[in-house]
Amino acid sequence: MKEGIMMTKNELLLKLHLAAGIGLKGELRLAALLAQLPDNFDLAHLSVERLANFAHLKGAARHRFCVDFTGDTLQQQVQRHQHEAQWVTILDAVYPVQLKEIYQPPSVLFYQGNLQCLQRPLVTFVGARQATDYSRRIINALVPELCKREFGVVSGLAAGADSMAHLAALHAQGSTIAVIGTGLDQVYPRQHQSLQMRIGQVGLVLSEFPLGTPPNRYNFPQRNRILAGLCQALCVTEARHRSGSLITANQALNENRNVLAVPGPVDAPLSVGCNELIQAGAKPLLTVADLLTEIQDFTL
Known part of the structure:
Protein backbone atom coordinates (compact mmCIF):
# COMPACT_ATOMS: atom_id res chain seq x y z
CA MET A 1 0.00 0.00 0.00
CA ALA A 85 -22.63 2.69 4.65
CA GLN A 86 -23.86 3.33 1.14
CA TRP A 87 -22.04 6.04 -0.76
CA VAL A 88 -21.57 7.65 -4.14
CA THR A 89 -18.76 9.84 -5.41
CA ILE A 90 -18.60 12.80 -7.73
CA LEU A 91 -17.39 10.37 -10.43
CA ASP A 92 -20.64 8.36 -10.37
CA ALA A 93 -23.31 8.91 -13.02
CA VAL A 94 -25.99 9.01 -10.31
CA TYR A 95 -24.27 11.93 -8.55
CA PRO A 96 -26.63 14.91 -9.00
CA VAL A 97 -25.54 17.07 -11.94
CA GLN A 98 -26.76 20.30 -10.33
CA LEU A 99 -24.58 19.63 -7.27
CA LYS A 100 -21.46 19.31 -9.43
CA GLU A 101 -22.04 22.92 -10.50
CA ILE A 102 -21.62 24.47 -7.06
CA TYR A 103 -18.46 25.86 -5.49
CA GLN A 104 -16.63 23.00 -3.76
CA PRO A 105 -19.19 20.20 -4.16
CA PRO A 106 -18.85 17.21 -1.83
CA SER A 107 -16.57 14.57 -3.33
CA VAL A 108 -18.43 11.80 -1.49
CA LEU A 109 -22.06 11.55 -0.39
CA PHE A 110 -23.20 8.92 2.08
CA TYR A 111 -26.84 8.00 1.76
CA GLN A 112 -29.72 5.98 3.10
CA GLY A 113 -32.78 5.36 0.97
CA ASN A 114 -33.68 5.78 -2.68
CA LEU A 115 -31.17 7.57 -4.92
CA GLN A 116 -33.88 7.95 -7.58
CA CYS A 117 -35.13 10.87 -5.46
CA LEU A 118 -32.23 12.84 -6.95
CA GLN A 119 -33.46 12.34 -10.50
CA ARG A 120 -36.48 14.63 -10.20
CA PRO A 121 -36.55 18.45 -10.00
CA LEU A 122 -36.13 19.61 -6.42
CA VAL A 123 -37.34 22.48 -4.25
CA THR A 124 -35.59 23.25 -0.96
CA PHE A 125 -37.45 24.65 2.05
CA VAL A 126 -35.61 26.42 4.85
CA GLY A 127 -36.80 28.50 7.76
CA ALA A 128 -36.61 29.20 11.45
CA ARG A 129 -36.22 26.42 14.00
CA GLN A 130 -38.82 28.32 16.05
CA ALA A 131 -41.14 28.49 13.03
CA THR A 132 -44.73 29.38 13.84
CA ASP A 133 -48.00 28.10 12.48
CA TYR A 134 -47.55 30.67 9.71
CA SER A 135 -44.76 28.52 8.23
CA ARG A 136 -46.85 25.39 8.69
CA ARG A 137 -49.79 26.88 6.78
CA ILE A 138 -47.57 28.07 3.95
CA ILE A 139 -45.75 24.73 3.69
CA ASN A 140 -48.97 22.72 3.85
CA ALA A 141 -50.35 24.80 0.99
CA LEU A 142 -47.25 24.53 -1.22
CA VAL A 143 -45.81 21.05 -0.70
CA PRO A 144 -48.83 18.93 -1.78
CA GLU A 145 -48.99 20.89 -5.04
CA LEU A 146 -45.29 20.27 -5.65
CA CYS A 147 -45.63 16.57 -4.89
CA LYS A 148 -48.59 16.36 -7.27
CA ARG A 149 -46.30 17.67 -10.01
CA GLU A 150 -43.54 15.15 -9.15
CA PHE A 151 -41.18 17.65 -7.53
CA GLY A 152 -39.04 16.47 -4.66
CA VAL A 153 -38.91 18.41 -1.38
CA VAL A 154 -35.49 18.99 0.18
CA SER A 155 -34.75 20.24 3.68
CA GLY A 156 -32.31 19.83 6.55
CA LEU A 157 -34.26 17.76 9.12
CA ALA A 158 -33.91 20.55 11.69
CA ALA A 159 -36.65 21.56 14.10
CA GLY A 160 -39.28 23.97 12.83
CA ALA A 161 -39.71 24.65 9.11
CA ASP A 162 -37.45 21.77 8.01
CA SER A 163 -39.46 19.06 9.74
CA MET A 164 -42.70 20.72 8.61
CA ALA A 165 -41.58 20.42 4.98
CA HIS A 166 -40.52 16.77 5.32
CA LEU A 167 -43.76 15.81 7.09
CA ALA A 168 -45.90 17.62 4.52
CA ALA A 169 -44.17 15.73 1.70
CA LEU A 170 -44.56 12.40 3.46
CA HIS A 171 -48.24 13.12 4.17
CA ALA A 172 -48.73 13.90 0.47
CA GLN A 173 -46.95 10.63 -0.41
CA GLY A 174 -44.33 12.65 -2.23
CA SER A 175 -40.56 12.45 -2.42
CA THR A 176 -38.43 14.13 0.24
CA ILE A 177 -34.68 14.39 0.81
CA ALA A 178 -33.09 15.21 4.17
CA VAL A 179 -29.56 16.63 4.05
CA ILE A 180 -28.10 16.23 7.52
CA GLY A 181 -25.10 17.70 9.32
CA THR A 182 -24.01 14.50 11.08
CA GLY A 183 -23.01 10.98 10.14
CA LEU A 184 -25.87 8.78 8.96
CA ASP A 185 -25.72 6.82 12.20
CA GLN A 186 -26.40 9.97 14.24
CA VAL A 187 -29.66 11.87 14.72
CA TYR A 188 -29.99 15.59 15.36
CA PRO A 189 -32.19 16.75 16.91
CA ARG A 190 -32.84 13.55 18.83
CA GLN A 191 -36.62 13.92 18.64
CA HIS A 192 -36.39 13.43 14.86
CA GLN A 193 -35.11 9.87 15.10
CA SER A 194 -38.34 8.34 13.79
CA LEU A 195 -38.63 11.02 11.09
CA GLN A 196 -35.08 10.40 9.87
CA MET A 197 -35.72 6.66 9.85
CA ARG A 198 -38.93 7.09 7.88
CA ILE A 199 -37.27 9.35 5.30
CA GLY A 200 -34.49 6.79 4.94
CA GLN A 201 -37.10 4.15 4.17
CA VAL A 202 -39.31 5.98 1.65
CA GLY A 203 -37.19 8.98 0.65
CA LEU A 204 -33.48 9.78 0.90
CA VAL A 205 -31.12 10.89 3.67
CA LEU A 206 -27.84 12.45 2.50
CA SER A 207 -24.67 13.45 4.32
CA GLU A 208 -21.09 14.20 3.35
CA PHE A 209 -19.98 13.46 6.91
CA PRO A 210 -18.54 10.04 7.84
CA LEU A 211 -20.25 7.65 10.22
CA GLY A 212 -19.89 8.71 13.83
CA THR A 213 -19.71 12.45 13.06
CA PRO A 214 -21.58 14.31 15.85
CA PRO A 215 -23.66 17.50 15.33
CA ASN A 216 -20.77 19.96 15.50
CA ARG A 217 -21.94 23.53 14.98
CA TYR A 218 -19.61 24.13 12.04
CA ASN A 219 -21.07 21.14 10.15
CA PHE A 220 -24.33 22.92 9.42
CA PRO A 221 -23.09 25.94 7.42
CA GLN A 222 -21.09 23.41 5.38
CA ARG A 223 -24.20 21.25 4.96
CA ASN A 224 -26.25 24.25 3.81
CA ARG A 225 -24.36 24.58 0.52
CA ILE A 226 -25.76 21.15 -0.42
CA LEU A 227 -29.30 22.28 0.44
CA ALA A 228 -28.77 25.28 -1.83
CA GLY A 229 -27.03 23.38 -4.60
CA LEU A 230 -29.41 20.45 -5.00
CA CYS A 231 -32.49 22.48 -5.83
CA GLN A 232 -33.94 24.39 -8.73
CA ALA A 233 -35.62 26.79 -6.29
CA LEU A 234 -35.22 27.59 -2.60
CA CYS A 235 -38.08 28.86 -0.41
CA VAL A 236 -37.63 30.68 2.91
CA THR A 237 -40.75 30.65 5.08
CA GLU A 238 -39.65 32.49 8.23
CA ALA A 239 -36.21 33.76 9.22
CA ARG A 240 -34.69 36.12 11.73
CA HIS A 241 -32.23 38.84 10.78
CA ARG A 242 -28.84 37.20 9.98
CA SER A 243 -30.22 33.70 10.43
CA GLY A 244 -28.75 30.49 9.01
CA SER A 245 -31.62 30.36 6.53
CA LEU A 246 -30.43 33.65 5.02
CA ILE A 247 -26.93 32.22 4.62
CA THR A 248 -28.42 29.27 2.74
CA ALA A 249 -30.52 31.61 0.61
CA ASN A 250 -27.47 33.68 -0.29
CA GLN A 251 -25.60 30.50 -1.22
CA ALA A 252 -28.50 29.58 -3.50
CA LEU A 253 -28.41 33.04 -5.11
CA ASN A 254 -24.68 32.68 -5.68
CA GLU A 255 -25.35 29.38 -7.43
CA ASN A 256 -27.98 30.99 -9.69
CA ARG A 257 -30.90 29.21 -8.05
CA ASN A 258 -34.34 30.79 -7.82
CA VAL A 259 -34.91 32.14 -4.31
CA LEU A 260 -38.37 32.99 -2.97
CA ALA A 261 -39.30 34.34 0.44
CA VAL A 262 -42.61 34.51 2.27
CA PRO A 263 -43.31 38.12 3.33
CA GLY A 264 -44.60 38.82 6.80
CA PRO A 265 -45.43 41.64 9.23
CA VAL A 266 -42.64 44.18 9.47
CA ASP A 267 -42.73 43.96 13.27
CA ALA A 268 -42.55 40.14 13.40
CA PRO A 269 -38.99 39.01 14.32
CA LEU A 270 -39.34 35.78 12.33
CA SER A 271 -40.30 37.71 9.18
CA VAL A 272 -37.46 40.22 9.26
CA GLY A 273 -35.10 37.95 7.33
CA CYS A 274 -37.67 37.13 4.64
CA ASN A 275 -38.60 40.79 4.20
CA GLU A 276 -34.92 41.66 3.88
CA LEU A 277 -34.48 39.00 1.20
CA ILE A 278 -37.40 40.44 -0.76
CA GLN A 279 -35.98 43.93 -0.36
CA ALA A 280 -32.69 42.59 -1.78
CA GLY A 281 -34.41 41.11 -4.84
CA ALA A 282 -35.83 37.70 -3.88
CA LYS A 283 -39.26 36.96 -5.31
CA PRO A 284 -42.16 37.28 -2.84
CA LEU A 285 -43.82 33.91 -2.31
CA LEU A 286 -47.51 34.67 -1.99
CA THR A 287 -49.19 31.73 -3.72
CA VAL A 288 -48.41 28.36 -5.24
CA ALA A 289 -48.48 30.06 -8.64
CA ASP A 290 -45.50 32.24 -7.67
CA LEU A 291 -43.40 29.16 -7.04
CA LEU A 292 -44.65 27.23 -10.07
CA THR A 293 -43.81 30.17 -12.32
CA GLU A 294 -40.21 30.02 -11.16
CA ILE A 295 -39.84 26.27 -11.67
CA GLN A 296 -42.15 25.58 -14.61
CA ASP A 297 -39.21 24.81 -16.90
CA PHE A 298 -38.32 21.86 -14.67
CA THR A 299 -41.68 20.08 -14.61
CA LEU A 300 -41.51 16.42 -15.63
Whole structure:
Protein backbone atom coordinates (compact mmCIF):
# COMPACT_ATOMS: atom_id res chain seq x y z
CA MET A 1 0.00 0.00 0.00
CA LYS A 2 2.87 2.37 0.69
CA GLU A 3 4.16 1.97 -2.88
CA GLY A 4 0.88 2.36 -4.73
CA ILE A 5 -2.90 2.39 -4.63
CA MET A 6 -4.55 -0.99 -5.19
CA MET A 7 -8.22 0.02 -5.40
CA THR A 8 -10.84 1.48 -7.72
CA LYS A 9 -11.26 5.20 -8.35
CA ASN A 10 -14.34 5.34 -6.12
CA GLU A 11 -12.62 3.44 -3.34
CA LEU A 12 -9.69 5.83 -3.57
CA LEU A 13 -12.02 8.84 -3.32
CA LEU A 14 -13.68 7.32 -0.26
CA LYS A 15 -10.32 6.80 1.40
CA LEU A 16 -9.23 10.33 0.54
CA HIS A 17 -12.49 11.68 1.98
CA LEU A 18 -11.87 9.88 5.26
CA ALA A 19 -8.17 10.77 5.44
CA ALA A 20 -6.76 13.48 7.67
CA GLY A 21 -4.89 16.49 6.34
CA ILE A 22 -6.19 16.64 2.78
CA GLY A 23 -9.31 18.81 3.00
CA LEU A 24 -12.07 19.26 0.44
CA LYS A 25 -9.92 21.28 -1.98
CA GLY A 26 -7.36 18.50 -2.10
CA GLU A 27 -10.07 15.87 -2.56
CA LEU A 28 -11.56 17.76 -5.50
CA ARG A 29 -8.16 18.23 -7.15
CA LEU A 30 -7.64 14.48 -7.03
CA ALA A 31 -11.20 13.79 -8.15
CA ALA A 32 -10.58 15.96 -11.22
CA LEU A 33 -7.38 14.00 -11.90
CA LEU A 34 -9.14 10.65 -11.56
CA ALA A 35 -11.93 11.79 -13.89
CA GLN A 36 -9.34 12.35 -16.61
CA LEU A 37 -7.65 8.98 -16.19
CA PRO A 38 -8.84 6.07 -18.36
CA ASP A 39 -10.85 3.38 -16.58
CA ASN A 40 -8.06 0.85 -17.07
CA PHE A 41 -5.42 3.11 -15.50
CA ASP A 42 -3.41 1.26 -12.86
CA LEU A 43 -3.84 3.31 -9.69
CA ALA A 44 -0.83 1.53 -8.23
CA HIS A 45 1.22 4.20 -10.02
CA LEU A 46 -0.20 6.79 -7.61
CA SER A 47 2.06 6.66 -4.58
CA VAL A 48 1.11 8.50 -1.42
CA GLU A 49 3.72 11.14 -2.22
CA ARG A 50 2.26 11.67 -5.68
CA LEU A 51 -1.23 11.98 -4.24
CA ALA A 52 0.03 14.62 -1.83
CA ASN A 53 1.67 16.47 -4.72
CA PHE A 54 -1.46 16.41 -6.87
CA ALA A 55 -3.50 17.64 -3.88
CA HIS A 56 -1.02 20.54 -3.39
CA LEU A 57 -0.40 19.54 0.23
CA LYS A 58 2.46 21.15 2.10
CA GLY A 59 3.97 21.28 5.55
CA ALA A 60 2.07 19.82 8.49
CA ALA A 61 -0.99 18.98 6.40
CA ARG A 62 1.11 16.95 3.97
CA HIS A 63 2.84 15.07 6.79
CA ARG A 64 -0.46 14.35 8.51
CA PHE A 65 -2.00 13.07 5.30
CA CYS A 66 0.92 10.80 4.38
CA VAL A 67 1.05 9.27 7.86
CA ASP A 68 -2.70 8.78 8.10
CA PHE A 69 -3.15 7.45 4.56
CA THR A 70 -0.71 4.60 5.13
CA GLY A 71 -1.89 3.77 8.65
CA ASP A 72 -4.09 0.99 9.94
CA THR A 73 -6.63 3.29 11.59
CA LEU A 74 -7.71 4.83 8.30
CA GLN A 75 -7.91 1.43 6.65
CA GLN A 76 -10.26 0.30 9.42
CA GLN A 77 -12.43 3.38 8.82
CA VAL A 78 -12.57 2.60 5.11
CA GLN A 79 -13.58 -0.99 5.77
CA ARG A 80 -16.28 0.15 8.19
CA HIS A 81 -17.80 2.50 5.63
CA GLN A 82 -17.60 -0.10 2.89
CA HIS A 83 -19.56 -2.54 5.06
CA GLU A 84 -21.92 -0.25 6.98
CA ALA A 85 -22.63 2.69 4.65
CA GLN A 86 -23.86 3.33 1.14
CA TRP A 87 -22.04 6.04 -0.76
CA VAL A 88 -21.57 7.65 -4.14
CA THR A 89 -18.76 9.84 -5.41
CA ILE A 90 -18.60 12.80 -7.73
CA LEU A 91 -17.39 10.37 -10.43
CA ASP A 92 -20.64 8.36 -10.37
CA ALA A 93 -23.31 8.91 -13.02
CA VAL A 94 -25.99 9.01 -10.31
CA TYR A 95 -24.27 11.93 -8.55
CA PRO A 96 -26.63 14.91 -9.00
CA VAL A 97 -25.54 17.07 -11.94
CA GLN A 98 -26.76 20.30 -10.33
CA LEU A 99 -24.58 19.63 -7.27
CA LYS A 100 -21.46 19.31 -9.43
CA GLU A 101 -22.04 22.92 -10.50
CA ILE A 102 -21.62 24.47 -7.06
CA TYR A 103 -18.46 25.86 -5.49
CA GLN A 104 -16.63 23.00 -3.76
CA PRO A 105 -19.19 20.20 -4.16
CA PRO A 106 -18.85 17.21 -1.83
CA SER A 107 -16.57 14.57 -3.33
CA VAL A 108 -18.43 11.80 -1.49
CA LEU A 109 -22.06 11.55 -0.39
CA PHE A 110 -23.20 8.92 2.08
CA TYR A 111 -26.84 8.00 1.76
CA GLN A 112 -29.72 5.98 3.10
CA GLY A 113 -32.78 5.36 0.97
CA ASN A 114 -33.68 5.78 -2.68
CA LEU A 115 -31.17 7.57 -4.92
CA GLN A 116 -33.88 7.95 -7.58
CA CYS A 117 -35.13 10.87 -5.46
CA LEU A 118 -32.23 12.84 -6.95
CA GLN A 119 -33.46 12.34 -10.50
CA ARG A 120 -36.48 14.63 -10.20
CA PRO A 121 -36.55 18.45 -10.00
CA LEU A 122 -36.13 19.61 -6.42
CA VAL A 123 -37.34 22.48 -4.25
CA THR A 124 -35.59 23.25 -0.96
CA PHE A 125 -37.45 24.65 2.05
CA VAL A 126 -35.61 26.42 4.85
CA GLY A 127 -36.80 28.50 7.76
CA ALA A 128 -36.61 29.20 11.45
CA ARG A 129 -36.22 26.42 14.00
CA GLN A 130 -38.82 28.32 16.05
CA ALA A 131 -41.14 28.49 13.03
CA THR A 132 -44.73 29.38 13.84
CA ASP A 133 -48.00 28.10 12.48
CA TYR A 134 -47.55 30.67 9.71
CA SER A 135 -44.76 28.52 8.23
CA ARG A 136 -46.85 25.39 8.69
CA ARG A 137 -49.79 26.88 6.78
CA ILE A 138 -47.57 28.07 3.95
CA ILE A 139 -45.75 24.73 3.69
CA ASN A 140 -48.97 22.72 3.85
CA ALA A 141 -50.35 24.80 0.99
CA LEU A 142 -47.25 24.53 -1.22
CA VAL A 143 -45.81 21.05 -0.70
CA PRO A 144 -48.83 18.93 -1.78
CA GLU A 145 -48.99 20.89 -5.04
CA LEU A 146 -45.29 20.27 -5.65
CA CYS A 147 -45.63 16.57 -4.89
CA LYS A 148 -48.59 16.36 -7.27
CA ARG A 149 -46.30 17.67 -10.01
CA GLU A 150 -43.54 15.15 -9.15
CA PHE A 151 -41.18 17.65 -7.53
CA GLY A 152 -39.04 16.47 -4.66
CA VAL A 153 -38.91 18.41 -1.38
CA VAL A 154 -35.49 18.99 0.18
CA SER A 155 -34.75 20.24 3.68
CA GLY A 156 -32.31 19.83 6.55
CA LEU A 157 -34.26 17.76 9.12
CA ALA A 158 -33.91 20.55 11.69
CA ALA A 159 -36.65 21.56 14.10
CA GLY A 160 -39.28 23.97 12.83
CA ALA A 161 -39.71 24.65 9.11
CA ASP A 162 -37.45 21.77 8.01
CA SER A 163 -39.46 19.06 9.74
CA MET A 164 -42.70 20.72 8.61
CA ALA A 165 -41.58 20.42 4.98
CA HIS A 166 -40.52 16.77 5.32
CA LEU A 167 -43.76 15.81 7.09
CA ALA A 168 -45.90 17.62 4.52
CA ALA A 169 -44.17 15.73 1.70
CA LEU A 170 -44.56 12.40 3.46
CA HIS A 171 -48.24 13.12 4.17
CA ALA A 172 -48.73 13.90 0.47
CA GLN A 173 -46.95 10.63 -0.41
CA GLY A 174 -44.33 12.65 -2.23
CA SER A 175 -40.56 12.45 -2.42
CA THR A 176 -38.43 14.13 0.24
CA ILE A 177 -34.68 14.39 0.81
CA ALA A 178 -33.09 15.21 4.17
CA VAL A 179 -29.56 16.63 4.05
CA ILE A 180 -28.10 16.23 7.52
CA GLY A 181 -25.10 17.70 9.32
CA THR A 182 -24.01 14.50 11.08
CA GLY A 183 -23.01 10.98 10.14
CA LEU A 184 -25.87 8.78 8.96
CA ASP A 185 -25.72 6.82 12.20
CA GLN A 186 -26.40 9.97 14.24
CA VAL A 187 -29.66 11.87 14.72
CA TYR A 188 -29.99 15.59 15.36
CA PRO A 189 -32.19 16.75 16.91
CA ARG A 190 -32.84 13.55 18.83
CA GLN A 191 -36.62 13.92 18.64
CA HIS A 192 -36.39 13.43 14.86
CA GLN A 193 -35.11 9.87 15.10
CA SER A 194 -38.34 8.34 13.79
CA LEU A 195 -38.63 11.02 11.09
CA GLN A 196 -35.08 10.40 9.87
CA MET A 197 -35.72 6.66 9.85
CA ARG A 198 -38.93 7.09 7.88
CA ILE A 199 -37.27 9.35 5.30
CA GLY A 200 -34.49 6.79 4.94
CA GLN A 201 -37.10 4.15 4.17
CA VAL A 202 -39.31 5.98 1.65
CA GLY A 203 -37.19 8.98 0.65
CA LEU A 204 -33.48 9.78 0.90
CA VAL A 205 -31.12 10.89 3.67
CA LEU A 206 -27.84 12.45 2.50
CA SER A 207 -24.67 13.45 4.32
CA GLU A 208 -21.09 14.20 3.35
CA PHE A 209 -19.98 13.46 6.91
CA PRO A 210 -18.54 10.04 7.84
CA LEU A 211 -20.25 7.65 10.22
CA GLY A 212 -19.89 8.71 13.83
CA THR A 213 -19.71 12.45 13.06
CA PRO A 214 -21.58 14.31 15.85
CA PRO A 215 -23.66 17.50 15.33
CA ASN A 216 -20.77 19.96 15.50
CA ARG A 217 -21.94 23.53 14.98
CA TYR A 218 -19.61 24.13 12.04
CA ASN A 219 -21.07 21.14 10.15
CA PHE A 220 -24.33 22.92 9.42
CA PRO A 221 -23.09 25.94 7.42
CA GLN A 222 -21.09 23.41 5.38
CA ARG A 223 -24.20 21.25 4.96
CA ASN A 224 -26.25 24.25 3.81
CA ARG A 225 -24.36 24.58 0.52
CA ILE A 226 -25.76 21.15 -0.42
CA LEU A 227 -29.30 22.28 0.44
CA ALA A 228 -28.77 25.28 -1.83
CA GLY A 229 -27.03 23.38 -4.60
CA LEU A 230 -29.41 20.45 -5.00
CA CYS A 231 -32.49 22.48 -5.83
CA GLN A 232 -33.94 24.39 -8.73
CA ALA A 233 -35.62 26.79 -6.29
CA LEU A 234 -35.22 27.59 -2.60
CA CYS A 235 -38.08 28.86 -0.41
CA VAL A 236 -37.63 30.68 2.91
CA THR A 237 -40.75 30.65 5.08
CA GLU A 238 -39.65 32.49 8.23
CA ALA A 239 -36.21 33.76 9.22
CA ARG A 240 -34.69 36.12 11.73
CA HIS A 241 -32.23 38.84 10.78
CA ARG A 242 -28.84 37.20 9.98
CA SER A 243 -30.22 33.70 10.43
CA GLY A 244 -28.75 30.49 9.01
CA SER A 245 -31.62 30.36 6.53
CA LEU A 246 -30.43 33.65 5.02
CA ILE A 247 -26.93 32.22 4.62
CA THR A 248 -28.42 29.27 2.74
CA ALA A 249 -30.52 31.61 0.61
CA ASN A 250 -27.47 33.68 -0.29
CA GLN A 251 -25.60 30.50 -1.22
CA ALA A 252 -28.50 29.58 -3.50
CA LEU A 253 -28.41 33.04 -5.11
CA ASN A 254 -24.68 32.68 -5.68
CA GLU A 255 -25.35 29.38 -7.43
CA ASN A 256 -27.98 30.99 -9.69
CA ARG A 257 -30.90 29.21 -8.05
CA ASN A 258 -34.34 30.79 -7.82
CA VAL A 259 -34.91 32.14 -4.31
CA LEU A 260 -38.37 32.99 -2.97
CA ALA A 261 -39.30 34.34 0.44
CA VAL A 262 -42.61 34.51 2.27
CA PRO A 263 -43.31 38.12 3.33
CA GLY A 264 -44.60 38.82 6.80
CA PRO A 265 -45.43 41.64 9.23
CA VAL A 266 -42.64 44.18 9.47
CA ASP A 267 -42.73 43.96 13.27
CA ALA A 268 -42.55 40.14 13.40
CA PRO A 269 -38.99 39.01 14.32
CA LEU A 270 -39.34 35.78 12.33
CA SER A 271 -40.30 37.71 9.18
CA VAL A 272 -37.46 40.22 9.26
CA GLY A 273 -35.10 37.95 7.33
CA CYS A 274 -37.67 37.13 4.64
CA ASN A 275 -38.60 40.79 4.20
CA GLU A 276 -34.92 41.66 3.88
CA LEU A 277 -34.48 39.00 1.20
CA ILE A 278 -37.40 40.44 -0.76
CA GLN A 279 -35.98 43.93 -0.36
CA ALA A 280 -32.69 42.59 -1.78
CA GLY A 281 -34.41 41.11 -4.84
CA ALA A 282 -35.83 37.70 -3.88
CA LYS A 283 -39.26 36.96 -5.31
CA PRO A 284 -42.16 37.28 -2.84
CA LEU A 285 -43.82 33.91 -2.31
CA LEU A 286 -47.51 34.67 -1.99
CA THR A 287 -49.19 31.73 -3.72
CA VAL A 288 -48.41 28.36 -5.24
CA ALA A 289 -48.48 30.06 -8.64
CA ASP A 290 -45.50 32.24 -7.67
CA LEU A 291 -43.40 29.16 -7.04
CA LEU A 292 -44.65 27.23 -10.07
CA THR A 293 -43.81 30.17 -12.32
CA GLU A 294 -40.21 30.02 -11.16
CA ILE A 295 -39.84 26.27 -11.67
CA GLN A 296 -42.15 25.58 -14.61
CA ASP A 297 -39.21 24.81 -16.90
CA PHE A 298 -38.32 21.86 -14.67
CA THR A 299 -41.68 20.08 -14.61
CA LEU A 300 -41.51 16.42 -15.63
